[in-house]
Amino acid sequence: MTNLFPIRGRSNAQKKLPTKIRRESKQVSKKTHGFVPARFKLLPIESDVKLAGTAWEKDYIDPTTNISKKAPAVKKTRIFMDKVNMMTRTEQLELLHVKKKNASLEDFKLEDITFESFNLRPEIYEAIRKGPLKGADPFMPSEIQALAIPEILKVDNRHIMCAAETGSGKTLAYLIPIINKLKEEEARAGKISKESKEIEKLKEGIDKETPQVAEAFKEELKEKMQLMALKKSAVRSFNRPRAVVLLPSRELVDQILSVAKLMSHFAKFRAIAMTSHKDRTFVKKTLQMPVDIVIATPAGLLDYSRKKFVNLMDVKYLVIDEADTLFGKGFGEEVLEVIQKVKGFSHKKERPYQAIVVSATLPKTVNEMLTKEFPFIKRITSHSLHKALPNLHHHFVDTKEYNFNKSAAIIDILKRTHDENSSTMIFCNTRISAMALESFLKSKQYPVIGLFSDAEDRTVLLEKFRRRTSEANILVCTDLASRGVDTTFVNHVILYDFPTTVVDFLHRVGRTARAGNYGRATHFVTKKSRELAERIKRNIRDRRVLV
Structure with a gap:
């Protein structure tokens, strides 16, 4: 059979090269045979959300020989949560909806964590069960979801790095908590009309009371008006997304958009896509209505931003998915420009934003970039990161x-x-x-x-x-x-x-x-x-x- 790619011999010009030059060129090429530049090296990444457990053994299949062997003792994962020692025993049990008496958090295995334990809004839970995970058996979070979702849900809005092997469920690990937070903001904003009536009553009461009582009313009025102003900032606006997800290709944009739309049927939010291949007229039309999440390539988002079609002023959640690709291969400068825009608006409006960096691999260059841009980022990794999949x-x-x-x-x-x-x-x-x-x-x-x-x-x-x-x-x-x-x-x-x-x-x-x-x-x-x-x-x- 004819070889599709025949091995070609050296050209006449190569044969005429001096022996020394040929020897030097040969030495250079030898270095590339398996040589890994430092920037591409993968190292174990310690997770800030710790795992612990007891050793266990079972038979496993050696992935290189397909032979059954006795596995070395490995740790069966159990999850610990930050500051859990500051909680009472009752609070620990309530957190995971467990009614077992005399139990401590150490008794909870990773396999025991359920979607109900995250205390999600009812419509979000329904969106998961009837949307992306419809028919899933068992209906339980994956390891990276069990680790990341509680951390992203926290109100401190700390930057998060979420790294796990391919196919582990990282997309839902960030979509679920972000959508839950957006719906919580809307729920708080929905109470404004009721509180406005209370403020009017307070204003009327101030004129009827003695100066001392009126002064007390004024302090209460001030607090309520400040709270109402804060809640107004969470109201949905046209062409101002509250969350942005960056991805390196239009295929990935379409894929993540389809997952978001599955959830939107039950959680009621709007997600749109922005890439250079999307119909510009259609995208501009969708931005004339309130939009919650924009899923885009860096170039697509910046193009619409520079032309004032989309405003990043209200972005509170910035996801950088496939970070090992986005921080390299020609995307780096565009991603950094988006980060600076979001960071600038955050400082201007004096409110924090949360960056969530997601990847299946973390080469040295990506780690260095994260340390530079997000010095206090919390790292969350699965135990199989940078390892071959066991199955x-x-x-x-x-x-x-x-x-x-x-x-x-x-x-x-x-x-x-x-x-x-x-x-x-x-x-x-x-x-x-x-x-x-x-x-x-x-x-x-x-x-x-x-x-x-x-x-x-x-x-x-x-x-x-x-x-x-x-x-x-x-x-x-x-x-x-x-x-x-x-x-x-x-x-x-x-x-x-x-x-x-x-x-x-x-x-x-x-x-x-x-x-x-x-x-x-x-x-x-x-x-x-x-x-x-x-x-x-x-x-x-x-x-x-x-x-």
């Missing part, structure tokens, strides 16, 4: 077995693993590589869709793949599809081109084995990628952070 089986394929012919390798793997009921994603490092592979597989009569930067109607293509029909159940893509896109249904990921960093590796394999499901990942290893692949394989086997 994902890895298969490393040395292309040497196929005479370094990846075309033959991909056909062999698909013949053995793919059928009409499967959903497979195949990742390439470049658009050119993805286009060539798509063309090759189509020539072999495989039901392939190609998704890369200049593909037309990317949202339509992704939706077609999600429908899981036998006519389109293989997606050949670049890293465009590796971040955040919901692919719960995907059961096999193939890394046709091995990624150059661990960050990209985690995002790609994270497209399967999501939400507790089992998945399979196949990695093509070449001479160039062997060193990095071996290091990742060792860390997966030892259940360590991938570095």
Whole structure:
């Protein structure tokens, strides 16, 4: 079989290079074989919301060999909450709606935390149960949701960093508490008319009382008017969102918007999307009515902001989702500009805002950026952050077995693993590589869709793949599809081109084995990628952070 990407020999010009120069160039290229720049290194991140528990053992499947082994003792997670020691025993029990006598918070396991324990508004609870998690069994928060939701709900509005493995439920971990806070503000603002009548009565009473009593009435009147002014600031306004969610691609914007709209049917709020591909007339029309949440790409939001179509003056909650992408790859300056705008309005209006930074990986550069922009940010991480998913089986394929012919390798793997009921994603490092592979597989009569930067109607293509029909159940893509896109249904990921960093590796394999499901990942290893692949394989086997 002809190799799709034949290995080319050196050109005549290269052969004429002096031996010393060729040797130096060879040494440079050798450094890239598995070399990880410091800015991309992943390190364990200590969570400010602590986990504790007792050791337990169970059988598990080694993800690199598929062999059942006795797992080393690990900690069964139990959650502790900040300042819990300052609460009475009754307050602790009431907080989690538990009626067990003589119990302490140490008796509560992470698995015991429920959505009811967050003390959410009734319409928010209904929105979760009948919206995004309809039919979920069990109907319980994930680990990162159990950790993050109570922290974001706190009234101190402290900045939060929320980091957890792919497919762990981070979207709802920030949407639920933000929407709950917005509805609480509206409920407080709804009491203004009633309090206005009380203030009028106070004004009438002041004139009828003695000077001493009137003075006391004036103090009460002043307090009530200050409170009413505060509540008026929470009233919904046209073209002034109270929450902004930033995402790196229009596909992710549409995905998060769909989750928000599912909840809006029950919680009654308005969420709109802003990207450069949205119809400008339609977006301007939607901004003429009160809007609560804007979900946008940084460029899209700044474009509408600079043209005065949207005003960020009332933003109280700023979410930076997929932070490892947004703080790099050309987005950094735009994200910082949005942060400065929100921060400036916050100082001007003398009211705090809350930033929530969300990511599946936290490279060194992102950590440094967070420390600089949000010095006192609270870090919340899951215990599986930067580790391989336990329910994902890895298969490393040395292309040497196929005479370094990846075309033959991909056909062999698909013949053995793919059928009409499967959903497979195949990742390439470049658009050119993805286009060539798509063309090759189509020539072999495989039901392939190609998704890369200049593909037309990317949202339509992704939706077609999600429908899981036998006519389109293989997606050949670049890293465009590796971040955040919901692919719960995907059961096999193939890394046709091995990624150059661990960050990209985690995002790609994270497209399967999501939400507790089992998945399979196949990695093509070449001479160039062997060193990095071996290091990742060792860390997966030892259940360590991938570095």
